[in-house]
Amino acid sequence: MSINKPDIGQMRRLVTTSLHEHWVLFLVEGIILVVLGLVAIVIPPIATLAVEILLGWVFLISGIAGLITTFWMRQAPGFWWSLISAILGIAAGIVLLLWPLSGILSLTLVLIAYFVIEGVASIMFALEHKQELSGRWGWMLASGIVDLILAAIILLGLPGTAAWVLGLLVGINMVFGGSALIAMALHARDIGPRSAAPAH
Incomplete structure (x- = not known):
């Protein structure tokens, strides 16, 4: 029984053609992301509150969905763990929605912990693997130090x-993500059907 191997060239041509046909959608999406990101950077407190409320709804909805699924499949193994997880999700969502300021502070503490863990891990990895990383270990070391500095600034x-801080970081992320989409869209616009056609 023979197995047909996928034609990589054909798959690439299909992807290229699809990108070319829908480049305007990617461009619009990228512009929207950049604009929203700039707004978040200019007025980060509003963006921070929006992120906190969004996370609250995500926790609440996912918790309710998990609770329904847990009782629907109550004969499945791990019932109690699933039930506890769903209840915690609902509780977290309610707390974030009813007490947004406390939720923002909690999320900021989580962000500080992330920067500390990421920074320490990067520094340790860079120092332990100097030889393997060659000239790149310095960049990883610097990245870890920057993470720790950011954590200290936020904490102090x-x-x-x-x-x-949350709104600012989300805004920066949206600007970079939107810029990448815009660049991809403009590149896809210049790739016509001829360039997607197979070479003879």
Whole structure:
């Protein structure tokens, strides 16, 4: 029984053609992301509150869905763990929605912990693998140090930094993501059907 191997060239041509046909959609999406990102950077407290409320709804809805699924499949193994997980999700969602300021502070503390863990891990990895990383270990070491500095700045600025740091980081992420989409869209616009056609 023979197995037909996928034609990589044909798959690439299909992807290229699809990108070319829908480049305007990617461009619009990228522009929207950049605009929203810039707004978040200019007024980070509002963006921070929006992120907190969004996470609250995500936790609440996923918790309710998990609760329904748990009781629907109550004969399946791990019932109690699934039930506890769903209840915690609902509780977290309610807390974030009813007490947004406390939720923002909690999320900021989680962000600080992430920066500390990421920074320590990067520094340890860079120092332990100097030879394997060759000239790149310095960049990883610097990245870890920057993570720790960011964590210290946010921590020392509490509770004031909690009002803007999440919104600022989300805004920066949206600007970079939107810029990448815009670049991809403009590149896809210039790739016509001829360039997607197979070479003879």
